[in-house]
Amino acid sequence: MSNPDTILVTGGAGFIGSHTVVELLQAGYAVVALDNFANAKPSVISRICTLAGRDFTFVEGDVRDPGCMAALFRDHPIQTVIHFAGLKAVGESTRVPLTYYQNNVTGTLNLLEAMRGAGCRNLVFSSSATVYGDPAEVPIREDSPLSATNPYGRSKLMIEEICRDLAKSEPGWRIALLRYFNPVGAHPSGLLGEDPQGVPNNLMPYLLQVASGHRPHLEVFGQDYPTPDGTGVRDYLHVVDLALGHLAALKALPRIEGAIPINLGTGRGYSVLEMIQAMEKVMGHPIPWQFGPRRPGDIALCYANPDRAHTMLGWRAERDLMAMCSDGLTWIKSNSSLNSALA
Numbered sequence: 001m002s003n004p005d006t007i008l009v010t011g012g013a014g015f016i017g018s019h020t021v022v023e024l025l026q027a028g029y030a031v032v033a034l035d036n037f038a039n040a041k042p043s044v045i046s047r048i049c050t051l052a053g054r055d056f057t058f059v060e061g062d063v064r065d066p067g068c069m070a071a072l073f074r075d076h077p078i079q080t081v082i083h084f085a086g087l088k089a090v091g092e093s094t095r096v097p098l099t100y101y102q103n104n105v106t107g108t109l110n111l112l113e114a115m116r117g118a119g120c121r122n123l124v125f126s127s128s129a130t131v132y133g134d135p136a137e138v139p140i141r142e143d144s145p146l147s148a149t150n151p152y153g154r155s156k157l158m159i160e161e162i163c164r165d166l167a168k169s170e171p172g173w174r175i176a177l178l179r180y181f182n183p184v185g186a187h188p189s190g191l192l193g194e195d196p197q198g199v200p201n202n203l204m205p206y207l208l209q210v211a212s213g214h215r216p217h218l219e220v221f222g223q224d225y226p227t228p229d230g231t232g233v234r235d236y237l238h239v240v241d242l243a244l245g246h247l248a249a250l251k252a253l254p255r256i257e258g259a260i261p262i263n264l265g266t267g268r269g270y271s272v273l274e275m276i277q278a279m280e281k282v283m284g285h286p287i288p289w290q291f292g293p294r295r296p297g298d299i300a301l302c303y304a305n306p307d308r309a310h311t312m313l314g315w316r317a318e319r320d321l322m323a324m325c326s327d328g329l330t331w332i333k334s335n336s337s338l339n340s341a342l343a
């Protein structure tokens with residue numbers, strides 16, 4: 001790339017953001033990454049440079065700070081924004097909803113104002129399959145009914161609506177609303193991965209902590225769902241595939257008009273028991289688990305119809321369940337900060 005595009009990546013030190021910055025740098029883009037380290041560690045920045053073999057601009061700052069956002073656009077020739085910054089814990093969002101609306105909704109409003117001020121109208125936004133609520137049917141298409149059952153999900157739905165209203169009000173906006181299914185796994189190097197604070201809420205991080213001996217057993221939430229084996233079914237997606245989905249969306253933005261939702265998933269659902277079996281296969285020994293009650297608010301089945309991502313972005317997920325499990329294991333075994341925190 002002789003004259004590389006400059007991409008602003010908000011939340012660039014986070015789980016999905018860090019993997020995406022590596023892929024952007026390797027593809028030749030110039031990157032300006034912003035993060036306030038609310039849920040990330042500064043050491044991620046040097047790890048990204050090591051993996052990419054290149055440097056990038058990192059700014060410690062907050063998307064809620066209008067001065068910071070205006071300065072970013074003043075100081076850098078930003079063509080496109082990939083907006084990951086936000087809070088994402090569903091349970092926490094029910095306890096501190098205003099914090100979630102401030103971070104996710106107000107933060108995005110600030111970003112959009114700064115983009116408008118700078119004449120930058122290209123955005124790739126981290127939405128979520130949570131905007132489908134309890135889906136009427138699977139696989140889920142982008143035109144399925146939308147609903148939200150908690151403040152986190154509502155913040156994503158509100159941001160989608162704000163983007164749609166903005167794109168309708170002014171020509172020129174090109175916005176990809178990427179609805180992720182269940183991102184898991186880690187960078188195969190073991191240098192980047194998900195580092196949840198406290199007890200993990202989500203299946204894969206919990207399963208990895210059991211598999212690596214940091215927790216005694218996994219509790220399987222519910223055994224009587226209307227699914228083939230009675231446990232919940234989800235569309236698990238390798239985080240490197242997800243990162244590559246963002247590069248595909250960047251390249252497709254010139255062909256997008258307005259705000260378009262696009263599912264990023266594999267299209268294949270796996271049950272909780274299938275996930276345990278996959279991890280056992282990678283480990284070569286059984287993993288302790290037991291059935292417990294259903295988790296309130298959980299749904300039975302959730303997996304994507306990924307056709308739009310293929311036709312509009314030319315993107316398909318390529319990494320299988322074995323790669324998701326083994327890369328996750330490599331990460332948890334080599335991440336000394338996590339191991340010392342848990343020890």
Ligand code: NAD
Binds near residue numbers: 088
């Ligand atoms: P993450 O918490 O690892 O990354 C988010 C990053 O944003 C963190 O590094 C955090 O420090 C930063 N951040 C938070 N608030 C900020 C603020 N006000 N200003 C600047 N930086 C801020 O989460 P992730 O898993 O990488 O998720 C990225 C995005 O994708 C989030 O918007 C999340 O809601 C969305 N998403 C995630 C999942 C998932 O399962 N991981 C699924 C669907 C959607």
Ligand code: UD1
Binds near residue numbers: 089183221
């Ligand atoms: C989570 C989020 C949701 C988000 C989605 C994709 C919560 C409550 N919901 O839901 O908003 O859109 O990820 O990122 O965090 N399970 C167990 N034992 C465990 C943990 C989970 O059996 O210890 C089961 C769950 O019941 C579910 C499956 O594993 O059937 C996956 O759970 P999880 O990883 O939390 O993902 P989602 O339920 O899809």
